[in-house]
Amino acid sequence: MPKLPKLTGRRKLSKEEQHPGPPNGYALLPWLLLGLGSFSNLINGKTSNPWIGGIGLLAFNSLYISIAFRAFVKEKRTSRTTLYLLGAMAGITYGLAIAYGDVWLLYFPLLSLAVGTSLRDRRLGITLVVLAGSAGWLASMEGDSPWEPWTLGYTTFITGAVTAALMALSETVVELRSTRQELARIAVEKERLRFSRDLHDLLGHTLSVIVVKSEAARRLAPRDIDAALAQVADIESVGRQALTEIREAVTGYRDASLAQELERAESALLAAGIEPVVRQSGPPLEPQTAALLGWVVREAATNAIRHSKASRCEITVDGSSERVRLMITDDGRGVGSDAPGSGLKGLTERLAAAGGSLTTGPGPRKGFRLVAVLPVEPANTSAESAEMEPRA
Incomplete structure (x- = not known):
């Protein structure tokens, strides 16, 4: 019996299937617009030591872009390099906020967003609480409004938390799609195995019975034509039954009844002598x-x-x-x-x-x-043993 072709394994997910949410880091880049206020201060000369502020702004944006694109590749997101980049980004954020204050404090929500794309589990919650508290405390040092520290702290915390939730949801969807494909592959593999077993058992037995009864008919034909014709009739019956069983095997409803198989085994063994x-x-x-x-x-x-x-x-x-x-x-x-x-x-x-x-x-x-x-x-259970x- 020819072997069925082997399955080639799990199909590789397309880029769209791997990232059902934001497809890549480009979706996170528009948030950099929060830094336009600090950039405007640099252009208008409202910031002391503009060269230091400009270098800090360039370094922050570069680190943010790098982390944004690394966040969508699990191996890169969980690597130590990403942690180092987040640490450098945090250092720049605190330095700019302490040195300039005002609109430069808006880099805390951006830092929180980067943290939300990269960290998971307990580290995420602790980091977001620290960032939110730091942002609120530095805002309170400005003393412009009693509500501004709370607003900035809440914005910093919720930005990171929502980003982390969306990223986790995206990753879960990817895993579910991969699991669904794997389950489908296993189901096909099991059905192929079932069909190959049924086909082997059905055809092996049926063809053996046909061969044995054909040999018996050939031996009986010269001396007892009636007995030979009886064997030929059995061959026809076996062939018809085989067609029915093969149809049942294809649809998956084939059951080999023990009583029927015992009767068929007796008939086939007798025909084989x-x-x-x-x-x-x-x-x-x-x-x-x-x-x-x-x-x-x-x-x-x-x-x-x-x-x-x-x-x-x-x-x-x-x-x-x-x-x-x-x-x-x-x-x-x-x-x-x-x-x-x-x-x-x-x-x-x-x-x-x-x-x-x-x-x-x-x-x-x-x-x-x-x-x-x-x-x-x-x-x-009430039936008595025969x-x-x-x-x-």
Whole structure:
């Protein structure tokens, strides 16, 4: 059976998907307009030592722009370099505010905005409180209005807090989109695995039965045409049933009923010249448990027909109130006990996912033995256990 192509992994997010909020640092640059008042003071000569003020203004703006663009790349935002840039920016802000006051105090909200784009967790809250308090205290030193310190302090704090919230929301949206894509990829991968397993189990068993019955029809045709025609009719029935099962597998509603699979296994084993002996005991099983065991019966019967060269195959279903055990033993050559094929590997994974187990190995005397165990709750607790009797 050809292998399905592998998925290439997680799709790389586009720039728009990575940044559903502000796309980059350009969205933060208009806030620099808060510094126009200080720039106007420099031009109009209202500031002493204008060269120092100009250098400080240029350095502040350069640091702000650098931090604004680093904030949208997580590796850069969380690096030590960003912390150093924020420290330098804070030093310039305090120096300009202490030296000039007035409109130069508006650089505190800008510094708070830069802090909000870069810091997270506890450091963010502590830093914003310190900045807001410093801005309010320096504004109170001006003494122009009793409300100005409170206004500036509140503006400084709320600017950083809102910026941090928006940035965190943007990052959360990116993570949610990435998680959604990963979940979609996993769902597709699981569906491909389910379909490949179902297709392997369905076609492997069905084609084996068709081949065995075709050989039987060819052997019977020269001496018993009626028996040969009966085998041909069985081949037609198996083919029609296979078409139905493949359609069910494609839509995801395929369930291998244990009772049906036991009957099919008996018919296929008889056609292959293998004597089937089926024993079943215990209370009725839940549909899901019966379906899983049906898959095991189908795969084991197919392997026995293909590889065992056995003359006898025993299938025993032994159930209790806590678990059910399916044991299939043949007296063949035991091929496959050391290296189970992909069908048995797939069944092992299915049973393990349901809390059960599947073990294979040599039989007690010779041949091959398969044991499947599943936890089970009876569908009808009042049902009495059927006595263990051979069906054939």
